[in-house]
Amino acid sequence: MTSATYTRYELLRTVRERRLMFFGFGFPLVLYFIIAVPNRHMRDFAGSGVTAPLYYMVSLASFGTMMSMVSLGGRIAGEREAGWTRQLRITPLSPRAYLRAKVMTGYTMAAVSLGLLYAAGIALGVSLSAGEWVRTTLLIAVALLPFAALGIGLGHLLTVDSVGPAIGGTVSLLALVSGTWFPITSGFLHDFGQLLPSYWLVQAGRVSIDGHPWGVMGWAVVLGWTVVLVAFAGWAYMRDTGRV
Amino acid sequence: MTGDVQAIRLEGLVKSWRGPSGPVRAVRGIDVTISRGETVALLGPNGAGKSTTIDMILGLARPDAGHVSVFGLAPSEAVKAGLVGGMLQTGALIRGLSVHELVSMVASLYPDPLDIGEVLELAGLEDAAEQRTEKLSGGQTQRARFAVAVVSNPDLLILDEPTVAMDVEGRRAFWVAMRGFASRGKTVMFATHYLDEADTNADRAVLMAHGRVVADGPTTEIKGRVGTRTIRATLPDVAIDELAAIAGVNSAERHGDAVILVCADSDQAIREVLTRYPAARDIEITGAGLEDAFVRLTGEPDDELSAVGAEASSAR
Secondary structure (H helix, E strand, O other): OOHHHHHHHHHHHHHOOHHHHHHHHHHHHHHHHHHHOOOOOOOOHHHOOOOHHHHHHHHHHHHHHHHHHHOHHHHHHHHHHOOHHHHHHOOOOOHHHHHHHHHHHHHHHHHHHHHHHHHHHHHOOOOOOHHHHHHHHHHHHHHOHHHHHHHHHHHHHOOHHHHHHHHHHHHHHHHHHOOOOOOOOOHHHHHHHOOOHHHHHHHHHHHHHHOOOOHHHHHHHHHHHHHHHHHHHHHHHHHHHOOO | OOOOOOOEEEEEEEEEEEEOOEEEEEEEEEEEEEOOOOEEEEEOOOOOOHHHHHHHHOOOOOOOEEEEEEOOEOHHHHHHOOOEEEEOOOOOOOOOOEHHHHHHHHHOOOOOOOOHHHHHHHOOOHHHOOOEHHHOOHHHHHHHHHHHHHOOOOOEEEEEOOOOOOOHHHHHHHHHHHHHHHOOOOEEEEEEOOHHHHHHHOOEEEEEEOOEEEEEEEHHHHHHHOOOEEEEEEOOOOOHHHHHOOOOEEEEEEEOOEEEEEEOOHHHHHHHHHHHOOOOEEEEEEEOHHHHHHHHHHOOOHHHHHHHHHHHHHOO
């Protein structure tokens, strides 16, 4: 596969972005310690049935991974501005391989973010069975698909100046209404949140905790949004590159 | 691929863009054929249609009408086969990689790339190989972009105004690199509005204005076509009208004792001048340079462009 080397360099230059490293990985981690440490002895956090360190480990893992994925858009917008996307189009790199490299970069970043949060959780006494760790991780991976597409779409649609606020705003808002910061168990926000893929991303982390699987609703929302956002990303990519 | 296939063949190419005030007819029907191994300058002022033409050759834009083939293939096929390298007009480099890493990254996309060390040497970047792309000077950045364009060892290299915003020294180094690559038997096309660059670095020039080709040929021939070789001489006491009437002279001016004769045929004119006015001294005959040819060919109003060529040929 010719794009393996390409993907490797793509990753290399991503991890060299110090600001990205700091805000992308450091920020959720710092937030986690700020929020979870004072509450670390809370056995039943805000009626959620789980400890505060576990609750927030899952929350910030969702937030961090979602941010990792959508941040793809920021780097893509930067590459477009530099003319790099056009330069790549006059190489044999296929659009498929280009997009695959982007998605893999996003997943790698998300995996690092996830690993750090897991480690932080364990440090604060979170304890899950091997099956629970695996199940949580896999569901998070699936729930990140629509966000990879969202990031790629925004990156090909927006300018480098507008993509930052767009990403920050979107992720913050989604995190808020999806129960990242405090449990939302009823009411309009709960009903509305259930229609968002971010809600199920947060729930993916909680599946292992309270034993409620995604169910039909969860899979339908996540896969539905994946289809919609992949179409959006495809449209934005075509529009940007003028491919017909 | 057989040897007789042309490197580039453009037939009846037309392309309009949607502009803020209606459609912009960027390219209005051009026919150009470029053989293997030629180094061709695509000359023209801003807005002549050079970049649009290049975008179509590279498969970045689709012609509204007409046909493009590159080594007998559709542009996208030629790009996919790794036959074409391009350096686009706008562009910076992506950050976070050293020059060596960046060139390696691009090389990995091709079946049979050049050795990275060889490319860096060709581009004059050996000393900057380990530097991060964001730390390069303007000239080094352009040469790194050149390295990216040639690392695939393409048969056709296309450069869109590669020396824009470079200083004199940077330009010189850049053209040394380009000629080094061209001398490997490669076909090179570069767009420029620096006429001296075309004159020095190309075998042939294709002049574009208002989306059309207004002249195409060896640079010397193009100069001849518009009849601009200049005779300067010190020649007091001769009526300027008399000089202007000499066969081969287009126009004459006097500056004190000196006269300047702009000639369609300077060989014929100088013989006549010396026969009639043996007192003439300090004689200089200079090729007016592509600049004048360029101004005369492209400075005309749009509708008279085709007439200019006819006038120029009949003037000879």
